[in-house]
Amino acid sequence: MTDMRERAAAYVRELQDRICKALEDLDGGARFREDRWEREGGGGGISRVLEKGSLFEKAGVNTSVVYGEVPETLSGQLKGSGGEFYATGVSLVLHPRNPHVPTVHANFRFMTRGEGAWFGGGADLTPYFPHKSDVRHFHGTLKAACDAHDPAFYPRFKKWCDDYFYLPHREEMRGVGGIFFDELPADEAHFDFLRSAGDAFLPAYLPIAERRMGTPWNDRERAWQLIRRGRYVEFNLVYDRGTIFGLRSQGRTESILMSLPPQASWAYDHHPLPGSPEEQALAFYQPGNAWA
Amino acid sequence: MTDMRERAAAYVRELQDRICKALEDLDGGARFREDRWEREGGGGGISRVLEKGSLFEKAGVNTSVVYGEVPETLSGQLKGSGGEFYATGVSLVLHPRNPHVPTVHANFRFMTRGEGAWFGGGADLTPYFPHKSDVRHFHGTLKAACDAHDPAFYPRFKKWCDDYFYLPHREEMRGVGGIFFDELPADEAHFDFLRSAGDAFLPAYLPIAERRMGTPWNDRERAWQLIRRGRYVEFNLVYDRGTIFGLRSQGRTESILMSLPPQASWAYDHHPLPGSPEEQALAFYQPGNAWA
Numbered sequence: 001m002t003d004m005r006e007r008a009a010a011y012v013r014e015l016q017d018r019i020c021k022a023l024e025d026l027d028g029g030a031r032f033r034e035d036r037w038e039r040e041g042g043g044g045g046i047s048r049v050l051e052k053g054s055l056f057e058k059a060g061v062n063t064s065v066v067y068g069e070v071p072e073t074l075s076g077q078l079k080g081s082g083g084e085f086y087a088t089g090v091s092l093v094l095h096p097r098n099p100h101v102p103t104v105h106a107n108f109r110f111m112t113r114g115e116g117a118w119f120g121g122g123a124d125l126t127p128y129f130p131h132k133s134d135v136r137h138f139h140g141t142l143k144a145a146c147d148a149h150d151p152a153f154y155p156r157f158k159k160w161c162d163d164y165f166y167l168p169h170r171e172e173m174r175g176v177g178g179i180f181f182d183e184l185p186a187d188e189a190h191f192d193f194l195r196s197a198g199d200a201f202l203p204a205y206l207p208i209a210e211r212r213m214g215t216p217w218n219d220r221e222r223a224w225q226l227i228r229r230g231r232y233v234e235f236n237l238v239y240d241r242g243t244i245f246g247l248r249s250q251g252r253t254e255s256i257l258m259s260l261p262p263q264a265s266w267a268y269d270h271h272p273l274p275g276s277p278e279e280q281a282l283a284f285y286q287p288g289n290a291w292a
Numbered sequence: 293m294t295d296m297r298e299r300a301a302a303y304v305r306e307l308q309d310r311i312c313k314a315l316e317d318l319d320g321g322a323r324f325r326e327d328r329w330e331r332e333g334g335g336g337g338i339s340r341v342l343e344k345g346s347l348f349e350k351a352g353v354n355t356s357v358v359y360g361e362v363p364e365t366l367s368g369q370l371k372g373s374g375g376e377f378y379a380t381g382v383s384l385v386l387h388p389r390n391p392h393v394p395t396v397h398a399n400f401r402f403m404t405r406g407e408g409a410w411f412g413g414g415a416d417l418t419p420y421f422p423h424k425s426d427v428r429h430f431h432g433t434l435k436a437a438c439d440a441h442d443p444a445f446y447p448r449f450k451k452w453c454d455d456y457f458y459l460p461h462r463e464e465m466r467g468v469g470g471i472f473f474d475e476l477p478a479d480e481a482h483f484d485f486l487r488s489a490g491d492a493f494l495p496a497y498l499p500i501a502e503r504r505m506g507t508p509w510n511d512r513e514r515a516w517q518l519i520r521r522g523r524y525v526e527f528n529l530v531y532d533r534g535t536i537f538g539l540r541s542q543g544r545t546e547s548i549l550m551s552l553p554p555q556a557s558w559a560y561d562h563h564p565l566p567g568s569p570e571e572q573a574l575a576f577y578q579p580g581n582a583w584a
Binding site for chain 1: 325525548553554555
């Protein structure tokens, strides 16, 4: 188990470096700021945040290795039994400025508690003006990474993502989904899969960002982006397990909440105009769409 | 009990009318839009929202009367026992545009479950550039309303407010507090107190808004307001019982979330400059300050 911990932590760090470098290259000038932090009960993390880039209004790519006693506030929520836990993972959220470039989230992690050990993670896309070709590319890239290991993975993890990134009080998803998986057994085959999924993030997202970053945008499109970012905030603060885990395990607040958008808005009872691109986007946010 | 229900519901509606009229007069032109909604399990509400006023960027003053079977998702969280509940209340959040005018929240309610019945409510102020005189006026007005009934009320309800409107992950309050109370016995004396507290809202808030609404403001002050509004969002979505009650009791989402600000922002690891007015504000957001 110690070996798997070290290898998972090493993969997580390597992926953080690789992703940050690719995002800096794409942004063309802006640089990630790095903060290293320690956790009182054991472990710590490396947070990297890029703000006010030309492409990314805010991008956070964090890693952490935390361990120690299971906090009382978390004991009932963590799978397994035993008083000691270990968790390592990389977690990222990218908020582009241009409303035509989708927001994206990904997370890949390894966790142990007592004798139990699991992999979890996933990646999901939140476009504001979705194009079918983009959504198909994102899902298709993740599907290929899944299919290389088990043809049952993609359908299962795609549905899991639809179910997870869902706001019951809005009756909509926060975006167009992707894949989500948790509590996969900590064997070599699933570690291989975790790395395939992690490695698929950049090829899944970068071509979409490159294709849309040159599209001009106006105030109306920005307003829609800010309203949808409000839904992103609602999801992360009300439902997201990673956020709740972080806040309750005495993680570093600024690292946990780096997922929140730089700006968001709420308009009372907002409904897009019939036939508008904003209204057409809503159909993309319904679960069960077949994209790949 | 039926009598108390009707009288509480009537007070709540009358207070809504009175407050909306005063806010429209103060804004000087903008009008509240009214939406009436029905709840599937029983009851409904009257939501009033004013957006893009000259003073208020967004103001919501809602009432509801909801009753029926206790939803399963709420059963363990509601005081008392029994399968039927009744709740009526007025709830308001005002988000002025000018960062020098404080945001304010108030709520006054009556609830029954089985044989039990209780009053609850309170009012709290969230200034972005706090002035001691304003905070003293707000607390002093609420204290006078409390003292007329029981000198023990204000100290108890002020501390309850400090404890309640607290963000543990930030180690700060969302504002400068006020009063908060819950589960007060449903007798005539406490109904009198509820009305005194409700009636004190306008005299507590209006003079502060009038005094500050003419103060010019700049982009830097607006940026601070938006960051603090982000904390408001964090509180409401992570900790606020009314929001959680509303979402879990199948209330109307747009009415529940009208408390969220029209715009908010999150800046990574933001710290005000030493000695700046923004930094001075932080001391106001610590619990335990004596204001009245």
